[in-house]
Amino acid sequence: MPTPLSALPIRRLTMRDLTACADLAEDRDWAREEHRWGLLLSASTGYGIDDPDGKGLAGVCVVTSYGRELAAVGMLLVAGRHARQGLGQRLMRHVLHEAGTTPLVLHATPHGKPLYERLGFTAIGSTETVLGRLRTPGPTVSPVATRTATAADLPAIVRLDHEVFGADRTHLLARLPAFADRLQVAEEASTITGYAAAWPTAASDVIGPVVARDTDTAKALITALAPGPDRPLRTSVDVRHGELLSWLKEHGPERTALTTLMTYGIPDLPGDRARRFAPLNLATG
Ligand SMILES: CC(C)(COP(=O)(O)OP(=O)(O)OC[C@H]1O[C@@H](n2cnc3c(N)ncnc32)[C@H](O)[C@@H]1OP(=O)(O)O)[C@@H](O)C(=O)NCCC(=O)NCCS
Numbered sequence: 001m002p003t004p005l006s007a008l009p010i011r012r013l014t015m016r017d018l019t020a021c022a023d024l025a026e027d028r029d030w031a032r033e034e035h036r037w038g039l040l041l042s043a044s045t046g047y048g049i050d051d052p053d054g055k056g057l058a059g060v061c062v063v064t065s066y067g068r069e070l071a072a073v074g075m076l077l078v079a080g081r082h083a084r085q086g087l088g089q090r091l092m093r094h095v096l097h098e099a100g101t102t103p104l105v106l107h108a109t110p111h112g113k114p115l116y117e118r119l120g121f122t123a124i125g126s127t128e129t130v131l132g133r134l135r136t137p138g139p140t141v142s143p144v145a146t147r148t149a150t151a152a153d154l155p156a157i158v159r160l161d162h163e164v165f166g167a168d169r170t171h172l173l174a175r176l177p178a179f180a181d182r183l184q185v186a187e188e189a190s191t192i193t194g195y196a197a198a199w200p201t202a203a204s205d206v207i208g209p210v211v212a213r214d215t216d217t218a219k220a221l222i223t224a225l226a227p228g229p230d231r232p233l234r235t236s237v238d239v240r241h242g243e244l245l246s247w248l249k250e251h252g253p254e255r256t257a258l259t260t261l262m263t264y265g266i267p268d269l270p271g272d273r274a275r276r277f278a279p280l281n282l283a284t285g
Pocket residue numbers: 028075076077078079082083084085086087088089090107108109110111112113114115
């Protein structure tokens with residue numbers, strides 16, 4: 001007799017699960033994004049349930065820990081053939097148990113939101129994802145100077161990020177120069193006032209994170225990192241930054257998704273949301 005889904009063990013994922021994770025994403029009509037899975041499976045903790053019929057993974061979830069201050073939950077996916085049988089809830093209960101007293105943050109899709117609400121997550125905002133070719137206004141329009149980051153900028157980037165994110169993300173940011181195609185900083189009087197990265201997917205270049213002193217700095221960083229006119233960019237912006245979102249949409253990209261920012265164990269995010277424009281990706285908080 002086959003093992004019931006409720007009795008299947010939850011195991012830690014490794015790099016060897018990368019293709020199975022991408023297959024599962026595709027099963028739920030998400031892009032495969034192997035490059036992103038590669039980062040998540042190395043910098044984060046993945047949990048998975050093997051398909052009882054030996055067809056890869058039945059469900060997965062990834063947790064990125066930032067010490068005891070915060071952990072981000074992402075990529076909760078259950079194969080369509082096993083949906084609505086409690087696997088999503090089981091994976092999330094496992095994550096809550098493993099997290100103990102560490103507060104959690106996640107970006108919920110409309111599919112996931114009811115499940116998170118039932119488990120005690122609270123909505124604290126929204127993030128809009130836009131996609132499209134950016135008709136750049138031209139570098140001379142921007143009043144903010146930016147330049148390509150060098151290895152010497154990394155300590156300053158980590159310091160700024162800690163201030164803005166409210167938790168130490170050194171282990172993630174140390175991987176950024178290898179993960180991203182391009183890393184850009186904004187600088188004024190020898191002080192880094194913002195940074196942003198662009199990383200590739202099959203369909204677009206994703207711009208994130210974007211950490212910036214103000215909207216003009218965020219615009220300058222995005223303009224500098226935007227791909228050429230033939231390739232779309234994708235970025236996910238906190239809707240509090242309405243000015244940046246309007247500017248993006250005036251220049252080509254259009255909304256593709258709206259996710260709900262939710263926390264568990266804290267009423268709001270630590271750090272400074274005014275300077276946090278876009279996440280590295282929705283799974284990392
Ligand atoms: C969101 C997602 C992970 C949920 O996974 P799941 O395994 O179907 O989740 P559960 O079975 O625990 O709960 C889903 C629903 O099934 C219901 N359900 C659970 N067990 C059931 C059972 N035995 N019989 C009937 N219904 C059941 C739950 O009550 C719940 O109902 P509701 O959300 O409509 O109120 C899955 O739909 C998915 O992968 N979606 C696409 C990717 C996505 O959006 N992920 C979320 C990212 S934030």
